[in-house]
Amino acid sequence: MRKNRCLYFPFQINEPMREELDKIRMQEALQLAQKGVGTTSPNPPVGAVIYAGDRLIGQGYHEKAGEAHAERRAIQDAIRRGNGGFLNGATLYVTLEPCSSRGKTPPCTEAILEAGIARVVYGMQDPDKRHRGRAKALLEAEGIHVCVGIEETACKAFLRPWVHSVETGLPWVTAKVACTLDGRLARKNERWISCTESLKFAHELRLQSDAILVGGATVRADNPALTIRTPFSDVPPCKQQPWRIVLTRDRTSLPNDIKLFTDSFSSRTIVYECVESLSEMLFKLHEGYGIVRLMLECGGSLLRHFLEQGLVQEWFQDIAPVISGGTSLVVPGDFLPRELHLREVMIQQAGVDYILRGIVDKFRS
């Protein structure tokens, strides 16, 4: 059943103007996609908006694996708002290529065809070679205008962790460290090195993570909860507490009464004993638990192992303006066999601290 694909446009516009409009709307879709970060794994966070001419008629984002994708939610939203009549001929903007095969939910391309959408604009192609470009071919065969690559850089940067997990089969690993100016992990007689604002920021990072990994030494020393909690942050209803992964040489060295074993999220604690290959363990965490974003909150010794094996993709460092002379961020030793270099570095202030963030550019030997 091929519908009339007559396109709405706000007014007579030329190509450069249309592209500008497309970009603005893709940014809106990206903003919606942000809401899904931390709750969609192993699926990607995706956002979508639908415009009939210059009117926004529906919007949505993917919230949780197994539930409707962003495209379907935007169409449902249009209908719910009483805009169903405008779907025929409308333009759908979505941050990622729509799915074209049946997963837990029916393919989005089907929903697009049924709704009578006349033009589909998406930010980036599906990184999976089996699906890449299929939606374009399928939709164009049905007479739909398809435009690919609007705000592609932004969409790709946003989905970097998920793309990494699709391409490598491993979670995207973020090292989160807090240290003094001299790279020390602790301050004398103080539990936290960070100021309150920094701790809030750390909880925001936990919100975006599917799992948090620490070593047995950290568990024994600090008895951490590794949960997202007040007063630092609120947990949205659709967000489960992150998985809490403990690496230890000897499981019996962990006391039975630690928070990770006794609090109400104890089913979210996973202990690995005598891990021989970190990358194999990461692979299992992705495959078995659908973990896409994993955050390291471990000490300097375990961190060195991850660094030595080139398994860190992103670096967050909370810098307290203090020189303490204590325990090192990365345990002292030889130079790392491969130095880690950051790019896209950003610094922001958080209270008296500074938070530096960068993407691992390369490991240089």
Add this chain to the structure above:
Amino acid sequence: MRKNRCLYFPFQINEPMREELDKIRMQEALQLAQKGVGTTSPNPPVGAVIYAGDRLIGQGYHEKAGEAHAERRAIQDAIRRGNGGFLNGATLYVTLEPCSSRGKTPPCTEAILEAGIARVVYGMQDPDKRHRGRAKALLEAEGIHVCVGIEETACKAFLRPWVHSVETGLPWVTAKVACTLDGRLARKNERWISCTESLKFAHELRLQSDAILVGGATVRADNPALTIRTPFSDVPPCKQQPWRIVLTRDRTSLPNDIKLFTDSFSSRTIVYECVESLSEMLFKLHEGYGIVRLMLECGGSLLRHFLEQGLVQEWFQDIAPVISGGTSLVVPGDFLPRELHLREVMIQQAGVDYILRGIVDKFRS
């Protein structure tokens, strides 16, 4: 000989407006004062402007100990410009209380009286108790309007190193370090941890310093010149290369052919052997060589000694966005007996690096 002290004012102005004008002009004087940083020790860098009504008639700054002070240079400048006739009744703005006693040059208060200046505005009092407030009393006795404390905070912050040296008899010590994100001093197989822009910045800091201090280990390992040089910076004609201070346990461990002994500034190299008291050495450097600003470019071991004894006033850290795992910024060990906390922290970008600067707020035990 008491002259007519009739004040010029640009137009009928009220008190708040006059204060605003005073502030703006004091900032101009402060900008002039900046030009003297690094060349005036043991004197302070000082700037002065003279206004007749709304017209700038003369300006000057102190350039070198033994030469004219800012006030005299501003008066001379007014005369040189053909504005001598406007000095009578004019207002002098100067960043520091004018000197009232004869040193290497005659007192500035005399020059002010002779010129017929009607109003003197200065930013801060002389920190030396023997002189503090003398100028005000002396000038007011001659019928001159005196206003003290305009832009006082800025003037005090600017003269902090000099005030420190007057009050303690010790140079103001700036620790200048360059390190990786994990607080490491070096990168594998590379001479510099810093990018070119950071090296330029380091030379700017040397320009502001009277002396640079390193340990024997640094000299043996790097054979540094510790000079200000192209392509990083140009040396203004009035600036001597900084003193180069080497601390060593054994003078004979320093090779004879090192740059510090053989280059054309070898007379600016001072070697201290087996220093027992760092503060006593600093005292001698101030008293004997007039050193007000001393920069530490030493390694992590000597730096720890300075930190342990609370002898660091300012901290400059060039942070390269790299994790290297190598040698520590401050040698590993126990917590410092007194942690160093920074305030007034500022971060700026320099190429791919970040430069963090702070004033030592307190040493907290």
